[in-house]
Amino acid sequence: MKLESVIGLIGAGTMGAAIAQGAAVSGYRVILNDRDARVVERAMAQIKGSLARAVDKGRMGAADADAAFARLTPSTSLADLVSCGLVIEAIVENFDAKADLFRTLSAIVSPQALIATNTSSLKVDDLAASVSSPERFLGLHYFFPAAVNPLLEIVRGKSTSSDAMDKAAAFAKATAKQAIRCRDAYGFAVNRYFVPYLNEAARLLDEGGNAGEIDLAVVQGFGTAVGPFKLMDISKPVIALHACRTLAVMGPFYAPATSLVRIGESGELWNAELPASIDPARAATIVQRLQGAVLTAVLEALDEEVAAPDDFDLGARIGLQWTWQPCVGARAIGRDATERLVARHFQGRPLPRSLQLF
Ligand SMILES: NC(=O)c1ccc[n+]([C@@H]2O[C@H](COP(=O)([O-])OP(=O)(O)OC[C@H]3O[C@@H](n4cnc5c(N)ncnc54)[C@H](O)[C@@H]3O)[C@@H](O)[C@H]2O)c1
Numbered sequence: 478m479k480l481e482s483v484i485g486l487i488g489a490g491t492m493g494a495a496i497a498q499g500a501a502v503s504g505y506r507v508i509l510n511d512r513d514a515r516v517v518e519r520a521m522a523q524i525k526g527s528l529a530r531a532v533d534k535g536r537m538g539a540a541d542a543d544a545a546f547a548r549l550t551p552s553t554s555l556a557d558l559v560s561c562g563l564v565i566e567a568i569v570e571n572f573d574a575k576a577d578l579f580r581t582l583s584a585i586v587s588p589q590a591l592i593a594t595n596t597s598s599l600k601v602d603d604l605a606a607s608v609s610s611p612e613r614f615l616g617l618h619y620f621f622p623a624a625v626n627p628l629l630e631i632v633r634g635k636s637t638s639s640d641a642m643d644k645a646a647a648f649a650k651a652t653a654k655q656a657i658r659c660r661d662a663y664g665f666a667v668n669r670y671f672v673p674y675l676n677e678a679a680r681l682l683d684e685g686g687n688a689g690e691i692d693l694a695v696v697q698g699f700g701t702a703v704g705p706f707k708l709m710d711i712s713k714p715v716i717a718l719h720a721c722r723t724l725a726v727m728g729p730f731y732a733p734a735t736s737l738v739r740i741g742e743s744g745e746l747w748n749a750e751l752p753a754s755i756d757p758a759r760a761a762t763i764v765q766r767l768q769g770a771v772l773t774a775v776l777e778a779l780d781e782e783v784a785a786p787d788d789f790d791l792g793a794r795i796g797l798q799w800t801w802q803p804c805v806g807a808r809a810i811g812r813d814a815t816e817r818l819v820a821r822h823f824q825g826r827p828l829p830r831s832l833q834l835f
Pocket residue numbers: 487488489490491492493510511512513516566567568569570571574578595596597598618619620621
């Protein structure tokens with residue numbers, strides 16, 4: 478996507494505002510649209526504040542920050558997007574709202590303009606039915622906080638052209654994102670295994686485990702700053718429950734744990750308290766259970782050709798900040814040990830073919 482192209486962002490909420498900021502900082506002119514004028518105003522003020530903080534911290538020059546802000550145009554009318562080369566939709570996660578928007582937008586932008594959705598849980602192919610010339614339609618799935626998180630999934634639907642994928646990859650590069658190309662599948666590449674990782678922690682709790690111990694074992698074993706329960710508390714457990722329910726159409730392995738349903742539906746938090754230490758053997762058992770869940774999802778996704786092994790690892794490293802990476806990890810322990818980690822999830826059904834990769 479050439480720097481001369483104008484980028485449209487529809488939905489100036491948490492994700493839309495942050496994506497717009499990142500594109501403007503990278504040199505693109507951006508039209509930031511929301512149907513609610515107060516939301517656009519608030520987003521512009523937030524971006525201004527965020528750029529000012531970057532200047533204060535010495536991460537950006539004042540002139541660059543001013544120039545980035547000047548590249549942003551607030552908008553409440555979709556007609557303003559007429560000259561955009563790429564429009565990214567980041568409105569509410571509701572199929573009918575998005576489909577309606579794509580029907581309207583298709584009649585406004587040129588047939589060559591790329592149209593992308595930032596949906597987390599809907600199928601790109603289902604949404605593509607509402608886009609004219611669907612070969613220019615794809616998913617651009619950003620990760621929170623989108624202004625700074627370097628990971629981006631570029632999701633190819635059945636109709637998406639190679640040209641659209643290449644242009645999206647160029648846009649990702651120009652906006653300093655590290656992109657994973659993946660197929661349109663539930664959870665795409667990263668949430669496909671990240672959600673089962675959270676869910677397996679809840680399953681351990683259902684089996685009598687202790688949330689604080691699980692968090693501590695995972696912090697040590699996966700090299701994360703916080704464990705799964707603390708992380709779910711930050712983004713609200715109901716979000717994890719919703720994501721889990723989306724994946725559950727793929728079978729019982731993805732179905733939410735009893736405790737996740739209870740905490741998610743009640744609106745409570747896990748409030749896990751980290752113990753000072755944990756018995757190394759106990760920690761190893763916990764870590765292996767979570768690695769087994771991650772690898773189960775990754776092996777199934779590899780069989781479905783959702784993404785390449787390196788891309789699953791990139792997601793873990795860059796997006797989730799794990800030091801343990803599923804495919805590097807499986808390669809290190811070899812096929813038989815990997816099979817032992819995942820065996821509990823394949824009782825009565827064939828093992829994934831991709832086990833042979835390791
Ligand atoms: N929040 C996250 O961590 C995250 C991560 C990845 C993807 N996503 C996805 O990004 C999308 C947006 O999520 P969010 O958290 O930014 O939501 P949000 O609620 O913060 O913002 C959504 C915005 O869309 C606006 N809107 C709704 N309908 C509109 C329409 N027809 N036209 C113009 N504006 C409209 C609303 O006024 C609101 O400001 C969702 O699809 C979500 O699944 C979210």
